[in-house]
Amino acid sequence: xxxxxxxxxxxxxxxxxxxxxxxxxxxxxxxxxxxxxxxxxxxxxxxxxxxxxxxxxxxxxxxxxxxxxxxxxxxxxxxxxxxxxxxxxxxxxxxxxxxxxxxxxxxxxxxxxxxxxxxxxxxxxxxxxxxxxxxxxxxxxxxxxxxxxxxxxxxxxxxxxxxxxxxxxxxxxxxxxxxxxxxxxxxxxxxxxxxxxxxxxxxxxxxxxxxxxxxxxxxxxxxxxxxxxxxxxxxxxxxx
Amino acid sequence: xxxxxxxxxxxxxxxxxxxxxxxxxxxxxxxxxxxxxxxxxxxxxxxxxxxxxxxxxxxxxxxxxxxxxxxxxxxxxxxxxxxxxxxxxxxxxxxxxxxxxxxxxxxxxxxxxxxxxxxxxxxxxxxxxxxxxxxxxxxxxxxxxxxxxxxxxxxxxxxxxxxxxxxxxxxxxxxxxxxxxxxxxxxxxxxxxxxxxxxxxxxxxxxxxxxxxxxxxxxxxxxxxxxxxxxxxxxxxxxxxxxxxxxxxxxxxxxx
Numbered sequence: 001x002x003x004x005x006x007x008x009x010x011x012x013x014x015x016x017x018x019x020x021x022x023x024x025x026x027x028x029x030x031x032x033x034x035x036x037x038x039x040x041x042x043x044x045x046x047x048x049x050x051x052x053x054x055x056x057x058x059x060x061x062x063x064x065x066x067x068x069x070x071x072x073x074x075x076x077x078x079x080x081x082x083x084x085x086x087x088x089x090x091x092x093x094x095x096x097x098x099x100x101x102x103x104x105x106x107x108x109x110x111x112x113x114x115x116x117x118x119x120x121x122x123x124x125x126x127x128x129x130x131x132x133x134x135x136x137x138x139x140x141x142x143x144x145x146x147x148x149x150x151x152x153x154x155x156x157x158x159x160x161x162x163x164x165x166x167x168x169x170x171x172x173x174x175x176x177x178x179x180x181x182x183x184x185x186x187x188x189x190x191x192x193x194x195x196x197x198x199x200x201x202x203x204x205x206x207x208x209x210x211x212x213x214x215x216x217x218x219x220x221x222x223x224x225x226x227x228x229x230x231x232x233x234x235x236x237x238x239x240x
Numbered sequence: 241x242x243x244x245x246x247x248x249x250x251x252x253x254x255x256x257x258x259x260x261x262x263x264x265x266x267x268x269x270x271x272x273x274x275x276x277x278x279x280x281x282x283x284x285x286x287x288x289x290x291x292x293x294x295x296x297x298x299x300x301x302x303x304x305x306x307x308x309x310x311x312x313x314x315x316x317x318x319x320x321x322x323x324x325x326x327x328x329x330x331x332x333x334x335x336x337x338x339x340x341x342x343x344x345x346x347x348x349x350x351x352x353x354x355x356x357x358x359x360x361x362x363x364x365x366x367x368x369x370x371x372x373x374x375x376x377x378x379x380x381x382x383x384x385x386x387x388x389x390x391x392x393x394x395x396x397x398x399x400x401x402x403x404x405x406x407x408x409x410x411x412x413x414x415x416x417x418x419x420x421x422x423x424x425x426x427x428x429x430x431x432x433x434x435x436x437x438x439x440x441x442x443x444x445x446x447x448x449x450x451x452x453x454x455x456x457x458x459x460x461x462x463x464x465x466x467x468x469x470x471x472x473x474x475x476x477x478x479x480x481x482x483x484x485x486x487x488x489x490x491x492x493x494x495x496x
Contacts, residue, residue, distance in 0.1 A: 073402050080401075089416075090416065
């Protein structure tokens, strides 16, 4: 579904990504772990071109995103993204947050978009907050809304950029539960996370990135119980 | 029985108060006569009304022009940050802002009137254009500040949903930026209203110019200037009141 070839990213003189190759299959849940500053967030943001790769190719369903003529706006409709800082639109209600893009980009009528949004809100237990503004929600509620806002576009891939890092500890669970449900519903997911428990439980493949390269990858069992490289062993010793 | 001396004192005091009273009434009457003479003779108050109308026309026209042009300038500069072909236009706009901000308003007005529109005698149009060009430079900076105060994540979220930069700007970033801009635009509006008082340089009868004409013909300096000053003040007070109401309404949508 997503194929990354030889991905490089440079910020000024600073090399962040130094040649990443990976292929993500439909329905796969890939968790990306690594120390901070390792380039894992940049890698994720390159997947939907929020960061422009310096070199390399990213294919999404066969289309080369890095091609100058690629219709990136159209391709992004199929790739939902959830941010660490939620990035809900503060001047819109929860319902408006969710329906603005489907109405504008998919041509849905107001009624259809709202029906779709309400269905999703029900799934995450927030139907009663449809008329609220983001400032009236807790962090966990905000992130659940951010997830269903992305789902409202019916994407084929969901990208999560440290979705629980900005949350109070007691709210992490409710967000991870939504993500677990999504994984069980066979959504293709790429999750940058510090939640090793989540990665171990839900991840089908774990990717360990350090200094801009994939140092090691494998099943949760291989990565957490039988790490090969010194760097991964050091990292796990610190976080587990 | 009250002693004579105290009775006399009361009578004196009463007379004195009556005397002051008469003086005040005479003064007020004199002032009213003067007012009538200054403003009603030859219907000179109509000059002031015409001046007020022209002042308001120039202010509103220039403000609209300034907002339109200022928004275009700042949005183009915003997009030029990641879109190379717009760079030269952006540079041109930056130069424009620098030049305009370095020229006194009166000089700019004279340039527009005597050089750019030398063939035109339409002082009001020239005024709208000159003040509008000037305002655009300041408003573009206000808009730029308002846009850059909106969190970068907002545009990223809009883009991640598939919106183009323009769609994200229109639906997500700009509505939030307006809230940041409003107080500064209000100040600019008030400054603009007062700046238009130099429009008389190009033969427009604005409020200030009308007052000067009345003053020249009547040799009465106090009343025309007082009326003019109070009129500006009242307009500013009304604008301030409207703005604070508008701001409150915008803020409500934030909190719900």
